Amino acid sequence: MTHLMAVILTRNECEHIAECIASVAFADSVLVFDSYSTDNTVQLAQKAGADVIQNMFNNYAQQRNDALNAARGRGADWVLFVDADERIPPELAAEIRRVIDQPQYDAWRIPRHNYIFGKLTRATGWYPDYQTRLLRIGAAYYDPERKVHEVVVLARGERALGTLTEHITHYNYKDAAHFAVK
Numbered sequence: 001m002t003h004l005m006a007v008i009l010t011r012n013e014c015e016h017i018a019e020c021i022a023s024v025a026f027a028d029s030v031l032v033f034d035s036y037s038t039d040n041t042v043q044l045a046q047k048a049g050a051d052v053i054q055n056m057f058n059n060y061a062q063q064r065n066d067a068l069n070a071a072r073g074r075g076a077d078w079v080l081f082v083d084a085d086e087r088i089p090p091e092l093a094a095e096i097r098r099v100i101d102q103p104q105y106d107a108w109r110i111p112r113h114n115y116i117f118g119k120l121t122r123a124t125g126w127y128p129d130y131q132t133r134l135l136r137i138g139a140a141y142y143d144p145e146r147k148v149h150e151v152v153v154l155a156r157g158e159r160a161l162g163t164l165t166e167h168i169t170h171y172n173y174k175d176a177a178h179f180a181v182k
Contacts, residue, residue, distance in 0.1 A: 002077045002078060002100050002101055003028045003029070003075055003076050003077045003078070004027045004028050004029075004076070004077070004078045004079075004080060004096070004097075004100060005027060005028065005029045005030070005031055005071045005074065005076035005078070005079050005080070006024035006027035006029070006030045006031070006079075006080045006082055006088075007030075007031045007032075007033055007067045007068075007071060007079050007080070007081050007082070008020055008021070008024070008030070008031070008032050008033065008045075008050070008081075008082050008083070008084055009033050009034075009035070009060075009063055009064070009067065009081070009083065009084075010032055010033070010034045010035065010037060010041050010045070010084050011034065011035040011036070011037055011041075011057065012037045012038060012039045012041060013037070013039075013041045013084035013085075014037075014039040014040050014041045014044055016084040016085050016171075017032070017041050017044050017045050017048065017084050018044055018047075018048050019087065020082060020083075020084045020085070020086065020087065021045060021048040021049065021050050022048065023082075023086075023087040023088045023089075023093075024080065024082055024088050024093075026088075026090075026093040026094075026096075026097065027080060028076075029051065029074065029076070030048075030049065030050040030051065031050065031051050031052075031053065031067070031070065031071060031074070032045040032050045032051070032052045032053075033053055033055055033063065033066070033067040033070065034052055034053065034054045034055070035054070035055065035056070035057035035063070036054050036056065036057075042054070051074075053067075053070055055067075055070075059147035059148070060142075060147060060148055060149075060150050061142040061143060061144050061145075061146055061147055061150045062142075062144060062147075064081060064142045064150060065141055065142050065144065067079070067081075068135065068137065068140075068141060068142075071137060072137045072138065076137055077100075077136065077137055078100045078134060078135065078136055078137065079134070079135050079137060080096065080133060080134050081133045081134075081135070082133070082168070083170070085170060085171045085172070086112075086168050086169060086170045086171070087168070087169040087171075088168060088169075089166065089167070089169060091166045092110065092164065092166035092167060092168065094166075095164050095165065095166045096108075096134060096164070099134075099162065099164065100134070100136075102162070104160065104162075105136075105160055105161065105162040106135070106136040106139035106140050106154050106155065106156055106160040106161070107132050107134060107135045107136065107139070107140045107152055107154055107160065107161050107162070108132070108133075108134040108161070108162045108163065108164050109130040109131060109132045109133075109161060109162070109163050109164070110130065110131050110132075110133055110134065110164045110166075110167065110168050111127070111128035111129065111130055111131075111163075111164070111165075111166075111167045111168070112127075112128070112129040112130070112131050112167055112168040112169075112170050113127065113129075113167045113168070113169050113170065114126045114127065114129055114170045114172050115169070115170065115171045115172060116172050121172075128167070129170075130163070131168060132152040132161065133168070134164075135152065138155075139154060139155050139156065139160065140152050140153065140154050140155070141153055
């Protein structure tokens with residue numbers, strides 16, 4: 001059977017981590033790849049059943065590539081990257097399970113619903129906000145030159161990229177103060 005690992009990159013995400021992990025319970029395993037949180041993110045993640053690796057953060061591309069390597073070492077065939085402030089609805093979970101055995105694709109991009117100040121934002125380029133987050137181990141990696149707003153590179157090129165129809169739910173900003181901090 002194909003081993004799907006959900007990977008959540010974290011740094012001080014105690015507010016979000018338990019709900020995020022619960023939303024990826026359909027995966028065969030969950031790995032929290034933590035950048036040495038100073039809150040109780042690690043303890044909450046372990047309590048929720050996730051494995052945790054702490055890894056020094058340099059940039060997002062490197063962190064994701066390090067997480068891919070860790071997932072490979074733990075026997076994963078596919079990795080689903082989820083941010084701690086994101087959730088995977090059951091409809092998306094079912095769609096992911098249906099598509100990961102299709103050999104023509106090495107990665108899948110997923111539309112994302114962004115909630116800003118508690119409201120779903122569909123205008124101004126915030127939807128569908130495609131994110132390439134479902135990657136076949138060994139066939140995809142993050143471009144190390146793109147340190148922020150990472151770009152996935154596929155060994156077989158763009159023809160190996162599929163598009164899902166169900167969406168990730170992303171809780172971007174709670175309020176104006178949260179927006180200013182981020």
